[in-house]
Amino acid sequence: xxxxxxVTTHIGADFDAFASMLAASKLYPGAVCSFSGSASRNVRxxxxxxxxxxxxxxRRVNLQSVSKLVVVDTSLASRLGPFAELVGKVEIHVxxxxxxxxxxxxxxxxxxxxxxxxxxxxxxxxxxxGIEITPMEATIFAxxxxxxxxxxTSSATTREDLEALAFLIERGxxxxxxxxxxxxYLKPEERALLDQMASRAEVIQYKGSRIVVSRARCSxxxxxxxxxxxxxxxxxxxDVVLAEVEMGDRRYVVGRSRRRDVDLGKLFKLIGGxxxxxxxxxxxxEKGSDPLGLILKKVKELISRGWTVGKFxxxxxxxxxxxxxxxxxxxxxxxxxxxxFPVVEGNNRVVGIITRKAIDKAMLFGLRENKVKEFMTRKxxxxxxxxxxxxxxxxxxxxxxxxxxxxxxxGELVGIITRTDLLKAIYFSDKHADWESYRASLTAKAKxxxxxxxxEEVSNLMESVLPSSALKVLRFLGRxxxxxxxxxxxxxxxxxxxxxxxxxxxxxxxxxxxxxKYLEHLASRGFKVSVHKRFKTGVISLGRDxxxxxxxxxxxxxxxxxxxxxxxxxxxxxxxxxRDFTINAMAIRVSEKGFGVLTDYFGGRRDLIxxxxxxxxxxxxxxxxxxxxxxxxxxxKLGFIIEEDTLNLMMEAIRGGxxxxxxxxxxxxxxxxxxxxxxPHRAIERLSELGILxxxxxxxxxxxxxxxxxxRMWNLLRFLGPHLEDVREDAVLGYLAVMFVERxxxxxxxxxxxxxxxxxxxxxxxxxxxxxPRVCESxxxxxxxxxxxxxxxxASVLDGFDPLAVLVACAVGDSVCRRKIMEYLRFHRSVRPAxxxxxxxxxxxxxxxxxxxxxxxxxxxxxxxxxxxxxxxxALARELIRQVELETxxxxxxxxxxx
Numbered sequence: 003x004x005x006x007x008x009v010t011t012h013i014g015a016d017f018d019a020f021a022s023m024l025a026a027s028k029l030y031p032g033a034v035c036s037f038s039g040s041a042s043r044n045v046r047x048x049x050x051x052x053x054x055x056x057x058x059x060x061r062r063v064n065l066q067s068v069s070k071l072v073v074v075d076t077s078l079a080s081r082l083g084p085f086a087e088l089v090g091k092v093e094i095h096v097x098x099x100x101x102x103x104x105x106x107x108x109x110x111x112x113x114x115x116x117x118x119x120x121x122x123x124x125x126x127x128x129x130x131x132g133i134e135i136t137p138m139e140a141t142i143f144a145x146x147x148x149x150x151x152x153x154x155t156s157s158a159t160t161r162e163d164l165e166a167l168a169f170l171i172e173r174g175x176x177x178x179x180x181x182x183x184x185x186x187y188l189k190p191e192e193r194a195l196l197d198q199m200a201s202r203a204e205v206i207q208y209k210g211s212r213i214v215v216s217r218a219r220c221s222x223x224x225x226x227x228x229x230x231x232x233x234x235x236x237x238x239x240x241d242v243v244l245a246e247v248e249m250g251d252r253r254y255v256v257g258r259s260r261r262r263d264v265d266l267g268k269l270f271k272l273i274g275g276x277x278x279x280x281x282x283x284x285x286x287x288e289k290g291s292d293p294l295g296l297i298l299k300k301v302k303e304l305i306s307r308g309w310t311v312g313k314f315x316x317x318x319x320x321x322x323x324x325x326x327x328x329x330x331x332x333x334x335x336x337x338x339x340x341x342x343f344p345v346v347e348g349n350n351r352v353v354g355i356i357t358r359k360a361i362d363k364a365m366l367f368g369l370r371e372n373k374v375k376e377f378m379t380r381k382x383x384x385x386x387x388x389x390x391x392x393x394x395x396x397x398x399x400x401x402x403x404x405x406x407x408x409x410x411x412x413g414e415l416v417g418i419i420t421r422t423d424l425l426k427a428i429y430f431s432d433k434h435a436d437w438e439s440y441r442a443s444l445t446a447k448a449k450x451x452x453x454x455x456x457x458e459e460v461s462n463l464m465e466s467v468l469p470s471s472a473l474k475v476l477r478f479l480g481r482x483x484x485x486x487x488x489x490x491x492x493x494x495x496x497x498x499x500x501x502x503x504x505x506x507x508x509x510x511x512x513x514x515x516x517x518x519k520y521l522e523h524l525a526s527r528g529f530k531v532s533v534h535k536r537f538k539t540g541v542i543s544l545g546r547d548x549x550x551x552x553x554x555x556x557x558x559x560x561x562x563x564x565x566x567x568x569x570x571x572x573x574x575x576x577x578x579x580x581r582d583f584t585i586n587a588m589a590i591r592v593s594e595k596g597f598g599v600l601t602d603y604f605g606g607r608r609d610l611i612x613x614x615x616x617x618x619x620x621x622x623x624x625x626x627x628x629x630x631x632x633x634x635x636x637x638x639k640l641g642f643i644i645e646e647d648t649l650n651l652m653m654e655a656i657r658g659g660x661x662x663x664x665x666x667x668x669x670x671x672x673x674x675x676x677x678x679x680x681x682p683h684r685a686i687e688r689l690s691e692l693g694i695l696x697x698x699x700x701x702x703x704x705x706x707x708x709x710x711x712x713x714r715m716w717n718l719l720r721f722l723g724p725h726l727e728d729v730r731e732d733a734v735l736g737y738l739a740v741m742f743v744e745r746x747x748x749x750x751x752x753x754x755x756x757x758x759x760x761x762x763x764x765x766x767x768x769x770x771x772x773x774x775p776r777v778c779e780s781x782x783x784x785x786x787x788x789x790x791x792x793x794x795x796x797a798s799v800l801d802g803f804d805p806l807a808v809l810v811a812c813a814v815g816d817s818v819c820r821r822k823i824m825e826y827l828r829f830h831r832s833v834r835p836a837x838x839x840x841x842x843x844x845x846x847x848x849x850x851x852x853x854x855x856x857x858x859x860x861x862x863x864x865x866x867x868x869x870x871x872x873x874x875x876x877a878l879a880r881e882l883i884r885q886v887e888l889e890t891x892x893x894x895x896x897x898x899x900x901x
Contacts, residue, residue, distance in 0.1 A: 005067055005068060005069025005070070006034060006063075006064075006067045006068045006069060006070075007030045007032060007033035007034065007068075007069065007070045007072065008033070008034055008036060008063060008068045008070070008071050008072065008085070008088075009023050009026045009027050009030065009033050009034065009035045009036070009072040009074065010023070010035070010036050010037065010038045010071065010072070010073060010074075010082060010085050011023050011037070011038060011073065011074050011075045011076060012038065012075060012076035012078070012081040012082070012197075013038050013039035013040065013081055013082075013083050013200060013201065014039065014040060014041070014042060014197075014200040014234075014237035014238065015037050015038075015039075015040075015041040015042060015045055015075075016041075016042045016044070016045065016149055016150070017042075017044060017045060017048075017142075017145045017146045017148075017149040017150075017183070017184055018075055018119045018120055018121050018146040018147070018149055018150035019074065019075040019076075019120070019146075020041065020045045020057075020142070020146065021121040021124075021142050021143045021145060021146025021147075022074035022075050022097065022119075022120040022121050022123075022124050022146060023035045023057070023074055024055070024139060024142055024143075025074075025121065025124035025125065025127075025128060025139075025143060026072050026074050026097065026124060028128060028133055028135070028139075029124075029127060029128070029131075029133070030070075030072060033072065034058060034063070035056070035057045035058065036057060036058040036059065036060055036062070036063050036085075037057060037058075037059065037060065038060060038081070038082045038083035038084065038085050039060065039083040039238075040237055040238045040239055041057075041237075042233075042236060042237050043236035043237070043239075044183055044184060044236075046239075047183070048183050050611070050612075052138075053612070053613050053643065060083060060084045060085065063085075065084070065085075065087060065088060068088055068092055069092055069093065070092060070093045070094075070095065071085065071088050071089075071092050071093070071094045071095070072094075072095045072096075072097070073094065073095070073096045073097070073098075073107065073109070074096075074097045074098070074120055074124070075097075075098060075099070075100075075120040076098060076100070077096055077098045077100065077102070077103070077106035077107050077112075077114070078103075078105055078106065078107070079105075079107055080105070080201060081197075081201055089107065093110045094107060094108075094109040094110055094111075095109055095110065095111040095112070096109035096111070096112040096113070096114075097112075097113050097114075097120060097123060097124060098112075098113075098114050098120060098123075099114070099115060099116060099117050099118070099119060099120045099122070099123055099150075100114075101116065102114065113127075115162075116158075116160075117158075117160045117162045117163055118147065118150055118151035118154075118158050118159040118160055118162075118163040119146055119147045119149070119150035119151060119163065120146075120150070121143050121146030121147050121150070121166070122147055122160075122162050122163045122166045124143070125143050125147075125166040125169065125170065126162065126166065129166075129169055135170075135173050136173075136174070137173065137174030137175065137176065139173075140170040140171075140173040140174050140175035141170075141174075141175045141176045141179060141180070143166075143170055143175070144167060144170045144171075144175040144177065144180060145180050145183055145184050147163055147166060147167055147170075148180055148184050149184045151163055153184075154167075191222060192230075195218065195220050195230065195247070196230045196233060196234070198218045198219075198220075199216045199218045199230055199234055199245060199247070200216075200234060200237060200238075202216050202217060202218055203215070203216040203234060203238060204216070205238060205240070206298075208302055212238070212239060212240050212241050212242075213240065213241065213242045213243075213244070213298070213301065213302075214234060214235065214238050214240040214242070214243045214244070215243075215244050215245075215294065215298060216234060216243070216244075216245045216246070217245075217246045217247075217248075217294065218245070218246070218247045218248070219247070219248045219249075220247050220248070220249050221249075222249075223249055227245065227247050227254050227256050227283075230245065230256075231243045231244075231245045231256040231257065231258045232258050232281075234258075235258045235260070240258075240260075241259065241260045241264075242257070242258070242259045242260070242264055242301055243257065243258045243259075244256075244257050244294055244297055244298055244301070245257070245294075246293070246294040251287060252285055252286070252287055253285070253286045253287075253293065254283070254284075254285055255270070255273065255275065255283065255284045255285075255286060255293050255294055255297070256281075256282070256283040257269075257270065257277075257281070257282050257283070257297065258280065258281055259279070259280050259281075259301075260280070264279075264301055264304050265279040265304070266278070266279060266280065266281065266282035266297075267279050267281075267282050269282070269297055269300050269301065269304075270282035270283065270284050270297065272296060272297070272300065273286055273293040273296060273297065274286065310387065310388050310389060310391070311385045311386065311387055311388070311389045311391065311393075311394050311406075311408055311417075311419050312387030312388060312408070312417070313427070314391070314419060314423045314424070314426060314427040315385075315387070315408045315416075315417030315418060315419040315423065316417055316418050316419070316420070316423065316573075316575060317408075317416060317417035317418075317573070318417075318573055319344060319407070319415055319416075319417060319418045320334070320338065320340065320343065321343060321344045321345065321346045321350070321415055322334070322343045322344075322345055322346075322356075322374060323345070323346070323347065323374075324345055324347055324353060324354065324373065324374055324375035324378070325373055325374070325375065326373070326374045327370065327371055327372065327373060327374070328361055328364045328365060328369055328370050328371070328372050328373075328374065328377070329365070329370035329371065331343060331356065331361050331374055332361050332362070332365050332370070335358050335361055338576075339619075339621075340358065341357065341358045341404065341405075342355055342356065342357045342358060342404070342405055343355070343356055344382075344407045344415055344418065345374060345375070345378050346415050349412070349414055350414045350415045351412075351413050351414055351415070352382055352384060352407050352409055352413060352414075352415050353378075353380065353382075354374075354375065354378035354379055354380050354382060355378060355379050355382050355407060356374055356377060356378040356379065357379075360377050360378075361377075364377055382407060383397055383401050383403060383406060384406060384407045384408065384409045384413075385397060385406040385407070385408050385409075385419060386408065386409065386410070386411070387408055387410065387416065387417070391424060391427040391428065394406060394419060394424060394427075395424055395428075398421065398424070404420060404421055405418055405419065405420040405421070406418065406419050426456075456601060456602050456603050457599050457600060457601055457602075458599070458600040458602065458607070459598060459599055459600070460500070460501070460590060460598055460599070460600045461597060461598025461599075462598075463500065463501070463503075464476075464500065464590070464598055467500055467503055467504070467505055468500070468505055469505065472505065472507070472509075475509070475544060475548065475550070476492060476509075476592040476597075477592065477594075477597065478544075479511055479542075479550065479592055480591075480592035480593040480594055480597060481593075481594055482520065482523060482524060482527075483513060483515070483520060483592075483593050484593050484594050484595075485523070486515065486516075486519065486520060486523055487515070488513050488514060488515030488516070488520060489513070489514040489515065489574070489591065489593050490511055490512070490513055490514075490520075490591070490592045490593050491511065491512045491513075491514070491574060491589035491590060491591050491592065491601070492509060492510070492511055492589065492590045492592055493510050493511070493512045493577075493578070493581075493588070493589045493590075494510045494581070494586050495508060495510070495586060496508060496509050496510060497586075497588045497589060497590050497600070498585050498586055498588065498606070498610065500590070501588070501600075501607060501610055502610060502640075507548075508551075509550045509551070510550075510551045510552075510553070511550055511551070511552050511553070511592070512552075512553050512554070512555050512574065512577055512589065513552060513553070513554055513555065514555045514573065514574050514577075515554070515555075516538075516554060517538050517539065517540065517552055517553055517554030517555075518533055518535055518538055518540070518554065520552065521533050521540040521542065521552055524542055529542055529543065529544065530542070530543040531543070537553075538553065538554035539551070539552065539553040539554070540552050540553075553577075555573060555574050555576070555577035574589060574601065575603050578601075578603060578604065579603075579604070579618055579619075581618065582617070582618075582622065582626070582629045582632055582633075583606075583609075583615050583616060583617060583618070583629075583632075583633065583636070584604045584605055584606040584609045584616045584617075584618060585606045585609050585610055585615065585616075585636075585642075586606070587602075587603070587604050587606050587618060588600060588601065588602045588606040588607065589601045604618055609645070613640070613641065613642045613643065614642055614643050614644070614645040615633050615636055615637055615640075615642050615643070615644045615645060615648060616645040616647075616648050617629070617633075617648045617651060620651055622651070623651055623652055623654075623655035623660065624655060624660060627655055627660040627661050627663065627664050628664055628668050628669070628672050630652050630655060630656065630660075630661060630694060631669070631672040631673070631676070631689065631694065632672065633648070633652060634676075634685050634688045634689055634692070634694070635672070635675060635676050635679065635685050637685070637688065638676075638679065638681055638682075638684040638685035638688060639679050639680070639681070639685075652692070653692070656692065656693055656694060656697060659697070661694055661697035661698060662697050662698075666755070666756055666757050666758035667757075667758050669698055669756065669757050670757035670758055670759075673734070673757060674734050677733055677734045677737050678733075681716070682716060682737065683709075683712045683713045683715075683716045686704070686712060686737070686741075687704065687709055687712070690702075690703060690704035698756055698757075699749070699752065699753050699756050700749075700752055700756070702741075702745075702749070702753075704741065705744075707744070708740065708741055708744070711740035711741070711743070711813050711814050712737065712740055712741065714740070714812070714813040714814075714820075715736055715737055715740045715809070715810070715813040716737075718809060718812055718813060718827075719733055719736070722824075722827050722828060725827050725828055725831065725832060726805075726809065726827070728805060729805050729806055729809055732766075732806050735763065735766065735767050735770065735806060736806055736809055736810060736813075738753060738767065739767065739770050739771055739774065739806070739810045740810055740813045740814060741753075742771060743771055743774055743775070743810060743814050744814075747768070747771075750767070750768060750771055751764075751768070753767075754767060754768070766804070766806070769804065769807070770804055770806050770807045770810055771810075773803055773804055773807035773811075774807045774810040774811045774814060775811075776803075776807075777800065777803050777807055777808055777810075777811035777815075777819075777823075778811050778814070778815040778816070778819045780799045780800075781796070781799070781800075781811075781815070781818070781819045781822050781823065782816075782818065782819060784796060784799060784822075785818050785822065791822070792865075792866050793825065793826070793829070793830045793865040793866055794862035794863070794865045794866050796822055796825070796826050796830070797826060797830050797831065797833075797861075797862060797865055798862060800823065800826050800831075808823060808826075808827070809827075811823060812824060812827065830865050833861060833864055833865050833868070834861060834864075835857060835860040835861050835864045835875050835879075836864075836872040836875050837857070837860060837872065837875045837876055837879050839853050839854075839857060841876070841879070842856050842857060842879055842883065845876070845879060845880055845883055846883065847883045847886070847887070852883075852886050852887070852890060855886050856879060856882045856883055856886055859882050859885075859886075860875060860878060860879055860882055863878055
């Protein structure tokens with residue numbers, strides 16, 4: 003029967019459940035794993051660090067496509083979440099280690115064994131069937147067994163559990179790493195109670211908070227209910243957990259909270275209990291009351307939003323004059339993608355607002371020369387910086403508008419707040435009820451800087467990752483900005499790599515203010531600077547090897563897709579928004595005040611944690627299609643994945659032919675950057691896979707052999723680096739040559755044009771493509787019929803070819819050819835006799851070409867006898883001098899005779 007094979011487990015999956023799913027997927031090739039609900043915190047954190055392990059969420063599974071359901075570590079349909087719908091509709095296989103109950107699923111196939119963990123059962127099957135497992139899989143399986151047997155201390159532990167672990171150790175299980183991920187767990191009866199609490203948990207989404215309420219019954223007394231509430235919070239990712247367990251004539255009520263605005267200690271006093279703000283409990287004997295319901299009501303009352311508009315508004319604001327024409331504002335809207343503009347006059351006093359919709363209609367009716375004041379809304383709904391977020395939301399809702407200009411007490415425009423800003427405010431107000439509670443959570447330095455929610459203090463990280471010289475440069479650049487009343491920020495890849503714990507010496511600095519003036523200020527102090535006034539950028543030289551790229555905080559807009567950008571000054575937020583990906587759109591302040599504060603408006607830090615590459619807006623690849631190549635390069639360089647929506651946008655841009663519109667020099671620059679990376683072959687193969695090379699090189703699709711050649715070239719350059727110093731600078735041509743060596747000349751010539759190789763480069767590239775096969779032929783001719791070819795014979799042949807052609811031949815030749823060339827490159831090419839040219843002359847030979855000929859012959863002799871002492875080399879040199887002199891005389895005699 004066709005269709006999807008789905009492997010799942012119980013809600014609140016622990017490591018035993020997760021490991022059993024992974025093992026089951028190996029028993030059912032092509033199966034897809036999906037949790038039936040939330041996984042435990044330990045499992046989620048583990049998967050967050052190992053993104054290559056793919057487990058779907060339930061909402062990503064199309065139930066209609068499932069033909070077989072494989073259930074592990076439970077036999078109860080009630081614990082399968084949304085997948086319980088499949089019971090009775092599809093074939094079901096069950097693997098479990100729990101004792102049977104009357105409520106168990108009746109599977110088409112069922113295997114149950116009372117061992118310490120279901121993982122043990124699954125490992126036994128894999129072992130019996132001879133299915134190979136990797137060290138990573140062995141480690142995960144061991145975690146599952148360790149967790150469910152409480153580190154082999156549970157009375158349920160069996161001999162089979164120990165035998166399974168021994169087998170996993172043989173398969174490379176990393177035991178020392180297990181305590182990092184697995185906690186010591188519970189007795190069987192306690193686990194049963196926890197399972198009951200999890201299955202009866204009700205998740206309430208309230209104003210952005212996740213509240214979990216659970217009621218259960220228990221026939222025995224246990225002191226572990228508080229621990230269970232804690233685990234329930236972690237299992238279900240809750241902000242607040244409220245649990246009630248009935249034990250005889252008493253009800254035990256416990257709570258756990260992650261929110262600082264929900265003080266459970268105070269709330270539980272209402273029902274005769276108490277505790278701390280984040281953990282509290284009570285024992286209730288009164289019948290007929292609802293203590294849990296009362297606490298839930300009070301929790302909801304405490305969840306409030308105390309943030310103000312001033313903390314979340316965007317500033318400065320692009321505003322227009324009442325006398326701007328419709329056409330002028332239309333161009334601004336196109337350039338900067340704004341949906342509305344405040345209209346100001348005098349001292350920046352708001353007199354109106356005009357929307358993109360109104361401008362578009364005016365253009366449609368041919369009113370392009372009319373003034374904005376004719377169409378603007380004059381009754382403007384504004385907010386004040388001290389308005390609450392709730393009040394701003396109310397203004398938007400009651401007036402059906404999408405943004406609020408923010409004015410001070412004089413009516414002057416100081417900012418603007420949009421629906422997007424307010425959504426962010428709601429999110430942060432759910433984390434901290436008000437500004438004061440937020441500040442209470444900060445470090446002393448962060449409090450001093452009054453950090454906002456999208457800011458983070460990272461100066462300690464800077465001190466631990468960056469060399470002292472880099473910190474000194476950053477502080478120097480910041481102080482120079484302070485002198486001019488400007489702000490300086492490190493941005494881009496430098497910040498990204500710092501947050502990944504790496505030092506990137508390529509430093510880019512953005513100046514909020516006038517970058518040209520900043521550069522001129524440094525020039526006046528004696529520093530060497532170059533300035534590009536059109537783009538408001540420049541370079542500072544701060545020593546022999548240190549150059550810093552400086553730019554004004556700016557907006558870039560593109561009048562045509564794939565064209566060059568036009569530049570205007572703007573705020574830091576807009577400057578970061580113009581960048582390619584969120585992980586490159588973060589900044590660290592280097593000015594004296596606020597040094598080491600990270601600004602992350604767009605979730606770049608989150609994407610670094612998730613190891614994903616995401617664009618900032620949907621037209622990013624339309625504006626600049628080279629970002630497609632950059633995304634692939636970063637994916638390969640960082641080991642990240644391209645986020646799903648970003649990949650879809652990329653593919654649409656490729657299908658739309660946007661890559662073909664990019665100039666050849668820009669394409670070349672991106673490819674050169676890729677070839678300079680540590681693993682260029684990965685990115686190039688991905689470019690081919692996605693059809694990008696086809697767009698660049700007119701239909702080029704990399705064959706499997708060309709992939710092999712590319713990887714060989716990478717290995718050669720990597721391992722033979724010290725022997726190839728004169729060739730490494732031509733690595734780009736080398737990589738291209740192995741990609742095109744088996745293509746016809748017309749396609750190779752097209753490649754030259756596609757990336758605008760110079761005439762000299764094109765000539766050499768085409769020459770190498772022709773020479774490389776001849777190199778292979780020459781080596782094979784030498785090797786044919788000879789048991790051992792002296793190194794000098796090989797060298798005398800290969801010395802006559804372009805070194806790059808020799809390298810390419812080593813990448814594309816057969817095993818004999820590669821072995822001979824590798825020996826030549828590693829051991830013989832760099833061989834030089836101990837005798838110098840001056841010493842040859844001192845032996846009586848006149849200066850001239852004959853000296854070089856003697857040294858060449860001597861070099862070949864030394865190649866064949868590398869242990870030859872210098873005295874013997876000098877003796878050979880004398881003999882070679884006589885030979886060369888005789889040959890020279892013979893040639894001269896023949897020449898006279900011919901005349």
